[in-house]
Amino acid sequence: MIPIFGAIGVWLLGWWLNSRLASGPYADTRMVRFLAPLIFGLTVIVIWELVVRGLEVSMVILPAPSVIWDRFWDSLPTLWADFVQTIIKGALSGYIIGCISALLMAIAVDRWDFLRLGLLPVGNFVAALPIVGTAPILVMWFGFDWHSKAAVVVVMVFFPMLVNTVAGLREATAMQRDLMETYAATYWQSFLKLRLPAAMPFIFNGLKISTTLALIGAIVAEFFGSPTLGMGFRISTSVGQLSLDMVWAEIVVAALAGTAFYGLVAMIEKAVTFWHPSQRS
Amino acid sequence: MKQIIAVLTVIAAIVVVWYAACIPMNIKGVLTEQERAGAEVLPPSAKDRRDMGEIGLTLNNSFAIPATWEQDRPRLPAPHQVAIEMWETTIQKKITSKRSLIYHGWVTLSATMLGFAIGTGLGILLAVGIVHSRVMDLSVMPWAIVSQTIPIIALAPMIIVVLFSVGVQGIIPKAIISAYLSFFPVVVGMVKGLRSPDAMQLDLLRTYSASRAQGFWKLRLPASMPYLFASLKIGVAASLVGAIVGELPTGAVAGLGARLLAGSYYGQTVQIWSALFAAAVLAACLVGLLGLIERTVLKRMGMAQ
Amino acid sequence: MTTGDPVIEAKHLDLTFQTNDGPIHALKDVNLSISKGEFVSFIGPSGCGKTTFLRCIAALETPTGGTLSVNGMTPDEARRNRAYGYVFQAAGLYPWRTISKNIKLPLEIMGFSAAEQEERVNKVLELVDLTGFEGKFPWQLSGGMQQRASIARALAFDADILLMDEPFGALDEIVRDHLNEQLLALWARTEKTIGFVTHSIPEAVYLSTKIVVMSPRPGRITDVIDSPLPKERPLDIRDSTEFIEVAHRVREGLRAGHGDDV
Amino acid sequence: MTTGDPVIEAKHLDLTFQTNDGPIHALKDVNLSISKGEFVSFIGPSGCGKTTFLRCIAALETPTGGTLSVNGMTPDEARRNRAYGYVFQAAGLYPWRTISKNIKLPLEIMGFSAAEQEERVNKVLELVDLTGFEGKFPWQLSGGMQQRASIARALAFDADILLMDEPFGALDEIVRDHLNEQLLALWARTEKTIGFVTHSIPEAVYLSTKIVVMSPRPGRITDVIDSPLPKERPLDIRDSTEFIEVAHRVREGLRAGHGDDV
Amino acid sequence: DEVTLQLKWVTQAQFAGYYVAKDKGFYEEEGLDVTILPGGPDIAPTQVIAGGGADVTVEWMPAALAAREKGLPLVNIAQPFKSSGMMLTCWKDAGIAAPDDLKNRTLGVWFFGNEFPFMSWMSQLGINTDGKSESGVEVLKQGFNVDPLLQRQADCISTMTYNEYWQVIDAGVTPEELVTFKYEDQGVATLEDGLYVLEENLSDAAFTDKMERFVRASMKGWKYAEEHPDEAAEIVLENDATGAQTEEHQKRMMGEIAKLTAGSNGALDPADFNRTVETLLAGGSDPVITKQPDGAWTHQITDAALN
Ligand SMILES: Nc1ncnc2c1ncn2[C@@H]1O[C@H](COP(=O)(O)OP(=O)(O)OP(=O)(O)O)[C@@H](O)[C@H]1O
Ligand SMILES: Nc1ncnc2c1ncn2[C@@H]1O[C@H](COP(=O)(O)OP(=O)(O)OP(=O)(O)O)[C@@H](O)[C@H]1O
């Protein structure tokens, strides 16, 4: 029982700390923006540890954070190899191919109104296809290695990216377009000088959404066949071996990689769309 | 009208490309079958054919092209095969039959709806908390984003097992996974919506010295409606994916996910594709339904012209 | 002209905003006393603190120095007592409420009975000449009508003070003339004290009993001009010599405080 | 006043928009001739077709009837010949470009050499009094400065005609006065033909050699007033009797066409 | 009394005995109300039973022993399957005739706890599994179907005699085109579908009593299924909620399953157990289990149930 009360105590402590931070004089500083979620995360981890130990939850159901931590450091080489296979080879290459082809398609859709009218509804329908269903098909087509994972990622990121880019390319105001018209600018001139820069916030929105999708896609696809490495492979075989600590270590890697990936894109976004009001405040 | 023509044209183009793609995709399998059936195939050895390009094979054996659209277990089924399968498993089967797509669709749909309800409820609550409490805004919001980088399919079996261990089975575990996927868009949209009133509108209430609750019910909530609906549409599609994911680890019991899995398990590509399309149709219907509700609600609220 | 006790009194009022780019001195040593029943206009270039001063009176902003009293109370007490109605530059009607529901909003919040709400809505709708439009949604009305509805909303709970921050800024000149006329009539009928921010010299001169000229960096009052115009003011008055003289004086005051930093 | 051949000539111009709520007759039987070097203001209540007429001249809208010629060509040919610069109500600078890059935009599109671009940018920046701000981004400038930059952008490629649609509508009166002065000076120096839409009577009277009063539903010209004011116009001119007379005439013209439908 | 049984895989004739026992009322006769939970690709039966989601589970012995080493004390209480149905199925035209030919090939293997017998076999053959080389093979994690073989993404894949092998045949391949290596024949057979419970429960008399009745009824079901394969297949089909199984496939599967259950009365043969353990202990550099397990099986239930 003591650990349970401990857990409640830790919770109250963490919450109290954050309340102080949030209402304190530095509430808007970068420091607090960084600290508050950290404290919250730590609180959750400590409570998790206490509850698992206190209630003697079986290792094969939910391992304690300390166990996961140990496993994480012990298995760094394995985790690294899995990371390279799944994230670098599978997710990243798929992300790049998917985003670029969606961008090109968006330009075509933007250029020919007919395509926009026709392709977007169909695209929305296709985007509703559950990825888990396409994964086995793509594994069948593209083989077991990372190529099929990349293909799954391409399918996953293509439509969010397309829809966002198309919306972005229509973002320039009527006035801005008219201005180009008064200069008798050609299509490509107005595309390069107006529509593309104006679309950047939207394009980056699509790129950000796609980061998490890419990760999930690459991992999920490995459930349907893979070489003997990769994060999805490790997760599914480790569950079978009841190495739940390994499963959680991979989840930690996924979360770290996802957050870093997202953060990186957000940083580039900040540099590219520095002019947008949402980035200026 | 113009839109309909455009959509039909695009669909027609896709169908044509699809049929064309069937040829190289299926040619190897078809040739093997034809060879077994005694047809003359070039080159005759399966091993040589393996190393040859699909296009070359097709050119060598153009007689086999029609067969690429009629295979039993094709790598890529032709559109009409999928259409026939869907027709047979929806219209021609009793809906209570385990072979009816409508039955499986219903199983998935019920988990989706329950999960969607849970996810939306939680999402709205969390959004209300984030908007009204700075502590929650600071400490919880970043984790809501991190939670989306966790591959749910990795967690799904564990969620199911953990719930098993506390005696929860059946629709609930699936609904919880589907709720996990749908809560995030709702949180994001709802936070945006609840924060959408501008400073002026908030100041107006201050001049009336309105309470926080009054501010919520009279300003923030109605103002958030368009955002809520936009994210509900994303959320319901995610919910469906969640329900399907939840059906995978529990094995081939019932539902579109089970159907996908069983199709994959037995190499029944036609069945996979028809389950896939059924899922997409279901998603499109759900999103369409929400769009309809959105329009009526916003119209009644006077927010849609 | 009805004058009486000072309803609003600012002494050495000071307000500095702390921003990322350093502090902004939005109001510096502002002294002003407004009596009951006065119509006071605030005019001055962008950023001179007109809005900030009005917001201080409304307790939407807290001064960093000096004293400010409204009806003898602190602004915040006055706010809690619902001592004033505030009209913003944009009409800011809630798009999901009909005109009459919009006007009822403050009444609901202040807990008036349904019957009383109904009665007051009808009264103010008549006052702003919008009877017959109660069932419409805001977007079904022209900009001028929306702005009138927002004035009706501020009038509905019958506060003694009316604070208006460029209420007609977004409207075209003709509509503006018309609303100015109506506002004057309303003021004459109700004897409210009105604080009015504007960018337009003719508007300020036409409406006010007192014109406060302000100047930026730091925001301060540079001139207070009492208008010699009679209370009864047809639109034509704007072509009169008195009018033009006052307008000239205001313009001079403005130019003096302005510099060349456009 | 330099007058010459008609640069813009509209005969029986008609434009009807087809909308979901039925057709809108935005311009009806508009006849107008503008000579080289004239400064023509268009004034009238909202929706009377001022913008539409200007857009027709700029070939951004296609009339449904009548004829319109610009420099003796069709408007579209004129557009292709880059015969005019257009200034919109909002500055509409691209936020991702610095001021000088914004001004270079039309020059890039029209294929000027880099050296020439540089030279022209410097020239127009000086003209609108913005030298020293070339490296700033639009949002780092005040509204008035942005609007001046947008005028500089329209001037950069040195078209003979300048079309301005309420360019100062969003600015405060003082800034507006200042820009009006500068615009007049610029016009005097360059001898451009200017078409200028405004809502403000004093502005129209102060600036123009010719004031076109328009009226809505259907949009049409109700009055064309030639200004007797001299070309040299200090700001004080606005307090002169001549000025007030013209202003009065414009106001009467406006009121006549307006009705009471505020 | 209520009993929850967790299966290792989806509803199919592999589990016919339990479905027959339920359908024919054998469980009811013993006063049991049995819930059968089908498994799936990502469900670890061991984890389910650890979480308390089931009383008894069908599992393969390698996975059960591995779990035991991980600290989950599973005990075999009955062993309806006498022989192993697992094998490696290869294309003959790839030039494979003997186990030694496997070197330098791509092999599809099931993971999720089912890879242990394969790993043992490879280490016995002295073949490493780190990738294609003169002394090694490339291992793929095979999905749930036989596509990797049909698409020739792998030279060999894992199959069960009663299931995947026939899917290959159903795809139009003739048995002559294939070469199969049965684990049973290679001497690396490990025990398959057995019934496992948590050790701590065995000291609870009420529980053991329940299990005795359960095993008795289940074995009755198995024997009935062996004798009436077609009827058993029908029963399985009725219990399949996906509607994906075909009658032909299930009947054939039942026939093959009967071969594997033949010779078992339900009680575990200690010799089979020892052979399994030896195979697993010989698992090379990364053995499935590292030490001789004890207490991993008991005759306590079968002794009481079958006499
Ligand atoms: N919340 C705030 N935070 C920081 N600075 C502010 C804030 N509100 C106003 N300011 C600054 O205070 C000064 C006065 O602003 P205020 O809005 O009162 O001017 P104004 O006279 O109303 O101008 P305008 O005519 O443009 O409305 C300006 O420099 C403005 O930038
Ligand atoms: N693209 C369009 N489609 C349909 N109707 C239009 C369009 N553009 C303008 N109109 C209508 O044509 C009429 C004239 O519009 P216009 O914009 O020319 O008026 P304006 O005089 O510029 O008014 P404002 O002072 O408000 O700018 C209005 O009734 C307007 O609603």
Ligand SMILES: [Mg+2]
């Ligand atoms: Mg202001």
Ligand SMILES: [Mg+2]
């Ligand atoms: Mg206009």
